[in-house]
Each structure stands twice: as C-alpha cells, then as structure tokens.
Amino acid sequence: MKLKTLKLKAFRGATQTFSLNFDETKNVTLIYGENGSGKSTISDAITCLCTDSIGSIKDKTGTDSGDLLSMGSNANDLKIQLQTDAGVWNASFVSKKIVTSPSQGIPKLRAIRRQHIVDLANAAPAERYKHLKNYIDVDGVAQSEDKLRTLVKNLESQLLIQENTYSTAEQYLKEAWEKEGRPLGNWDDWVGEAALRDTGLETERLQKIQITLDYWRHLQDATQNHVINHRNIKQAKEDYSTLLARQEALIKETPEQESSLLVLLEKMQQHLLHTNNSVQNCPICQQSIEKSQLSIEIGQRIATMESLSEITHEVENAKKKQQIAEGMTEQSRAVFQQVFEVFKESMLELAPNYGIGNALFPYSNLSTAYQAQPWPEISKVVTQLGQQVAQLNVALGQHTFIKTYWSNLCKSYVQVKDLKDTLKAAKEALQIVENARKSFVEAELNAVSTDVDALYRRIHENEPLGGISLFLKEKMRGSVELTAQFHGKQVGPQAFYSESHLDTLAFCLLLALTKRYGDNTTILLLDDVLSACDEQHLDRFLLLLQEQSNHFAHTILTTHYRPWLKKYSSKNSESLHFVELTEWSIEKGIQMR
Amino acid sequence: MSQQNPNEHLAKIIQTELQQKGLIDNTNPNFLQKLSNGTMKENDWLNALESKLKTSNLDAK
Numbered sequence: 001m002k003l004k005t006l007k008l009k010a011f012r013g014a015t016q017t018f019s020l021n022f023d024e025t026k027n028v029t030l031i032y033g034e035n036g037s038g039k040s041t042i043s044d045a046i047t048c049l050c051t052d053s054i055g056s057i058k059d060k061t062g063t064d065s066g067d068l069l070s071m072g073s074n075a076n077d078l079k080i081q082l083q084t085d086a087g088v089w090n091a092s093f094v095s096k097k098i099v100t101s102p103s104q105g106i107p108k109l110r111a112i113r114r115q116h117i118v119d120l121a122n123a124a125p126a127e128r129y130k131h132l133k134n135y136i137d138v139d140g141v142a143q144s145e146d147k148l149r150t151l152v153k154n155l156e157s158q159l160l161i162q163e164n165t166y167s168t169a170e171q172y173l174k175e176a177w178e179k180e181g182r183p184l185g186n187w188d189d190w191v192g193e194a195a196l197r198d199t200g201l202e203t204e205r206l207q208k209i210q211i212t213l214d215y216w217r218h219l220q221d222a223t224q225n226h227v228i229n230h231r232n233i234k235q236a237k238e239d240y241s242t243l244l245a246r247q248e249a250l251i252k253e254t255p256e257q258e259s260s261l262l263v264l265l266e267k268m269q270q271h272l273l274h275t276n277n278s279v280q281n282c283p284i285c286q287q288s289i290e291k292s293q294l295s296i297e298i299g300q301r302i303a304t305m306e307s308l309s310e311i312t313h314e315v316e317n318a319k320k321k322q323q324i325a326e327g328m329t330e331q332s333r334a335v336f337q338q339v340f341e342v343f344k345e346s347m348l349e350l351a352p353n354y355g356i357g358n359a360l361f362p363y364s365n366l367s368t369a370y371q372a373q374p375w376p377e378i379s380k381v382v383t384q385l386g387q388q389v390a391q392l393n394v395a396l397g398q399h400t401f402i403k404t405y406w407s408n409l410c411k412s413y414v415q416v417k418d419l420k421d422t423l424k425a426a427k428e429a430l431q432i433v434e435n436a437r438k439s440f441v442e443a444e445l446n447a448v449s450t451d452v453d454a455l456y457r458r459i460h461e462n463e464p465l466g467g468i469s470l471f472l473k474e475k476m477r478g479s480v481e482l483t484a485q486f487h488g489k490q491v492g493p494q495a496f497y498s499e500s501h502l503d504t505l506a507f508c509l510l511l512a513l514t515k516r517y518g519d520n521t522t523i524l525l526l527d528d529v530l531s532a533c534d535e536q537h538l539d540r541f542l543l544l545l546q547e548q549s550n551h552f553a554h555t556i557l558t559t560h561y562r563p564w565l566k567k568y569s570s571k572n573s574e575s576l577h578f579v580e581l582t583e584w585s586i587e588k589g590i591q592m593r
Numbered sequence: 594m595s596q597q598n599p600n601e602h603l604a605k606i607i608q609t610e611l612q613q614k615g616l617i618d619n620t621n622p623n624f625l626q627k628l629s630n631g632t633m634k635e636n637d638w639l640n641a642l643e644s645k646l647k648t649s650n651l652d653a654k
Binding site: 136137138139140141142143144147148150151154421422425426428429432433436437440444517 | 598599600602603604606607610611614616617627628629630631632633634635637638639642643645646
C-alpha cells in the first residue's frame with residue numbers, strides 16, 4: 001500500500017483545509033515542526049482514521065472527543081481523508097466520535113509515541129508483559145486456558161464427592177452384610193441379590209394386615225360405643241319405670257289429684273290467660289263466671305296438686321330420654337354389625353397365610369358375637385398379626401436401605417469412572433494448551449529478541465552492548481524478563497544503560513514487534529520519539545528507519561528536534577521525504593514551507 | 594515472518610496437537626474460533642473432551 005494524500009478539514013489545528021501529498025517514491029516521511037505547528041494534528045488525524053483511539057489527546061486530562069474539532073467549527077465540517085493506491089477512506093464526526101468509511105480495509109496503524117518508549121524502558125517485568133501484549137496478543141487463548149483450568153478444578157471436586165458417595169455406600173452395605181452374618185461369602189453378591197429381591201408380595205401382605213388391624217381398632221371402638229349405649233338404655237328404662245310407679249302411688253294416695261284433672265286445670269289456666277276480658281261464661285258448663293276470680297281459684301287448686309305436677313313432668317322427661325337412648329343404641333348396633341362384618345371378611349382374606357378360618361368366628365348371629373367379646377381367640381391372632389407387621393416393616397426397611405445404597409454405589413461407580421476419564425483428558429489438554437502458549441510466546445520473544453539485537457547493534461555499532469534477550473519469567477504468568485550485554489556481562493539493562501541507550505533499546509523493541517506483527521498495509525507512526533540523540537546516533541537511527549521501511553506501507557516520523565531540520569531541509573535522501581511545518585495561526589491553520 | 598494474529602496462530606497449533614493426542618475430534622466447527630477469541634466456556638471444553646471420549650469408547654467396543 002502506498003500513501004498518496006492526507007486531507008484535513010476542521011480537525012484540531014487544521015482551521016483551514018490542509019493537504020499533505022506523500023512522495024510515493026519514498027517510504028519514509030519526516031515531518032519537522034516547532035511545538036504548536038500542527039505535527040500532533042497530523043498524527044492524531046491518522047490515528048483517528050485508522051483506529052478507535054482519539055490519538056494524543058486521550059492522554060491529556062480535561063479533554064474529550066469534542067476537542068477534536070477546530071475552534072469555531074461544527075461537527076459536520078470535520079473531515080479526514082486518506083488517499084492510497086489501495087483506496088480512499090474518509091472520516092467524519094458522528095455522535096461525538098470519529099467514524100471511518102468504508103469500514104473495511106482501513107490501513108493498520110502502529111503509533112509509537114515518546115511516552116511509550118519511556119514507559120517501556122522503565123517497565124518492571126509484569127508491566128513490560130502488558131506492553132508486549134499489545135503485539136504478542138494471546139489473551140484469547142489464555143482466557144480459554146483459564147476456563148479449562150477451572151474445568152479441571154471442578155472435575156476434581158466432583159470426583160471427590162462421587163468417591164465419598166461410593167465409600168459411604170460401600171461402608172454401610174458392608175456393615176449390613178456383617179450384621180446379617182456374612183451371607184453368600186462376599187458382601188457385593190449378597191447386596192446385589194438383596195437389592196434385586198422382589199418385595200411386591202411382602203408389601204401387599206403388609207398393607208392387608210395393616211388394613212385388618214385398622215378394622216380391629218374400629219371394631220373395638222364400635223363395641224365400646226355400643227356397650228355404653230346399651231348401658232344407657234337400660235338405665236333410662238329403669239328411670240322411667242321408677243318414676244311411673246311413683247306417679248301411680250301418688251294418685252292412689254290422693255284420688256282427687258288425678259293427673260287428668262291436673263292437665264285439665266292447667267289447660268284452663270292457659271285458656272283464661274290468653275282470652276280477652278269479655279269472657280263472662282264458663283266455656284264448658286256455660287254458667288256465669290267472674291274471670292279473675294276463676295283464675296285465682298284454678299291457680300290455688302293447681303298449687304295444691306304441685307307434687308303430682310312435678311312427677312308428671314319427670315315421667316315425660318324420662319320417657320323422652322328412653323326414646324333417645326333407644327335410637328342411639330339402634331345406631332351403634334348397626335355400626336357394630338357393619339364393622340364386625342368388614343373385620344371378619346378382612347381376617348378371612350388373610351386365612352391362607354395365617355391359618356385363620358371360619359372357626360375363629362363361631363357366632364350364629366350378631367347378638368352371640370357381641371356377647372362373646374372381647375373375643376380372646378381373635379385377640380390372640382391380632383397380636384400375632386401385629387408382630388408380623390413389625391417383622392415385615394424391618395424386612396422392607398432393610399430392603400429399601402440396601403436398594404438405596406446399592407443404587408448410590410452403582411451410580412457413583414459409573415460417575416467416578418467417567419469423571420476419572422474426563423479429568424485425565426482435561427489435565428492432558430490443559431498441559432498441552434499451557435505448554436503450547438508458553439512455547440509460542442517464548443518463540444515469539446526469541447524471534448523478537450534476535451531482531452531487537454540486530455536493530456540495536458545497527459544504531460550502537462562498535463559499542464560493548466547488545467545481546468538482547470527477552471524471555472518469560474520462570475513460574476510467573478504475564479511477566480517478561482529483559483537482559484542485555486554490558487561489557488561482556490548479561491545484565492538487566494535498566495541498571496547499567498544510560499537513558500538514551502535505554503530509549504533506543506525500547507524503540508528497537510517496539511520497532512521489531514511492529515515488524516513482526518505488521519505488514520505492507522501497516523503505517524508506522526513515530527510521534528516525537530527521540531529527543532536527545534547525538535548526531536552520529538541520529539544518522540544511524542534514520543538510516544535504520546529507511547532500511548526497515550520496506551516492512552511497512554509507510555513510515556511517518558514527526559519531530560521538533562532542530563538538528564534534523566538542518567540535516568534534511570536542504571536535501572532529500574533516496575527514501576526520505578522531508579516536510580517542514582511553519583508557524584501555525586488560527587486564520588491560516590497548518591502551513592508547510 | 595509476520596504474525597498477523599497470534600491468538601489464531603496459537604489456537605491452530607493447540608487444536609492440531611489436541612487432535613493428534615486424541616483428546617478432541619474435528620467435528621466442532623466453532624472450537625478454533627472460540628479458543629482463539631477467548632469465548633471457550635467450561636462446558637465447551639467438557640463437551641469437546643467428552644464427545645471424543647464417547648467416540649473412543651464406541652470405537653473400543
């Protein structure tokens with residue numbers, strides 16, 4: 001890819017339309033300008049067009065994307081255009097950010113600023129790794145590796161749980177086998193057989209016995225109830241007879257106190273109470289009467305018959321109680337009959353297993369059955385049935401226990417086997433991924449180290465320096481060591497190299513990385529990278545850039561370093577295009593000489 | 594040699610080695626992409642490994 005033209009309008013310092021025509025015959029463009037002449041505007045424009053970054057202003061506090069607009073310009077005015085032999089890309093300001101169109105094929109950009117070099121030169125191993133990660137980016141694989149590592153840990157936990165489940169089940173089943181007297185010679189044969197035993201008949205028998213025992217309890221309740229009712233009716237009959245005899249004796253003692261007369265008088269009293277005052281004749285004999293006087297007389301006669309009145313009421317109440325007791329007795333007799341028959345039927349159903357037969361119920365009718373309570377023969381059988389229930393519950397409980405733990409044992413056996421297989425595979429995979437990642441990064445660092453060393457020696461020819469070596473720090477993830485030679489010794493260069501030597505070392509490292517991870521669509525932008533360099537090293541530096549420039553689409557170097565102006569303003573080298581920016585003003589914008 | 598995308602390059606190396614060691618098969622089209630861009634989840638790994646284990650067990654039978 002060859003750069004042709006960069007056009008700026010309303011972008012930062014470009015208050016007027018600015019065009020930079022690249023010399024297509026040269027791979028390197030050196031842009032010289034004093035501070036404030038517009039160099040950063042040019043480098044930021046390329047950065048904004050080629051990347052999502054907003055260039056150098058992102059490093060300054062109190063700035064935002066709105067500061068990309070030239071003073072007094074509208075967002076619609078902003079335009080960045082880069083023409084190349086591979087296409088034209090336009091960037092504009094949309095929704096407070098720079099949008100490049102078309103979005104495909106945009107030239108790649110590697111921008112190296114002075115600050116990057118200083119930071120890298122002084123970085124500790126972990127920080128150095130972060131710088132290199134921008135180039136040797138294996139973060140995606142490293143994240144996937146972390147997930148695999150988590151899987152291994154989870155599988156180990158699951159395996160431990162399943163092994164514990166298996167051990168617990170095995171221990172319980174062995175104990176049960178021991179308790180049973182070690183049948184069949186080994187525990188697993190016995191457990192397998194016991195777990196598979198069909199308990200359908202036992203369960204059915206248990207249910208039937210339990211139902212029969214329930215009926216037995218109902219029968220006892222019904223019998224008890226009927227006994228009470230029977231007793232009650234007997235008492236009620238006795239009470240009624242006693243009161244009736246007393247009433248008759250009272251009438252005999254005082255014949256005038258006939259109970260029928262008492263009734264008649266009471267009715268007459270009620271009649272007079274409820275009729276109006278106009279009654280003047282007796283309603284029975286039609287003789288003339290005085291109502292109030294007659295009421296008083298009737299009341300006096302009733303009072304003299306008080307004893308008869310009381311006993312008459314008691315007789316009536318006793319009769320009612322007897323009737324109620326008769327009803328309840330009839331009802332409890334029916335319940336007793338029903339429950340007795342159901343119980344008998346239920347007992348006879350158990351006959352084949354427990355030797356129960358009709359002989360147990362030798363009663364010709366319900367009355368004789370009732371008279372025979374509390375049925376000692378039946379009670380004996382019921383007691384045996386209760387014992388049978390206890391035995392069946394123990395047997396079925398043990399079966400459930402064995403079946404449950406046998407099932408746990410079988411399931412955990414399979415799961416332990418599967419988990420072991422999966423865990424083995426996961427561990428092997430993790431080892432492969434981890435080794436591959438480390439080897440890959442080591443190989444990359446090794447390749448980069450070789451190139452850094454070559455580049456560095458090019459700048460510092462005949463100096464006892466070099467031997468650059470980058471390698472991953474042992475047992476430390478995300479940490480890169482850097483060593484270099486100093487008078488024949490391999491040292492950490494930060495302690496032995498001068499500031500400018502460290503700067504060129506960091507620059508060579510970034511240049512080597514850009515070469516390795518860039519291509520002929522990559523623009524290398526060097527924004528004021530070297531400021532303190534003697535003339536000899538300066539020449540070698542520029543020579544190096546020209547030599548390496550064929551690895552990139554183009555190399556753009558900005559500087560305010562005056563010696564470069566003197567050296568290149570009057571002459572252009574074969575591969576270097578020199579551009580000088582003159583004084584910037586708000587009216588004229590960025591100006592070229 | 595230029596390494597345009599180290600993640601993709603490394604992911605290919607890993608996939609090849611995992612296949613050669615018989616730990617995964619080549620039936621999952623998303624494996625490489627997920628491995629490369631860091632979106633592999635625990636379950637993705639588990640599925641890839643178990644899928645191969647099942648195939649191997651069937652073959653053994």
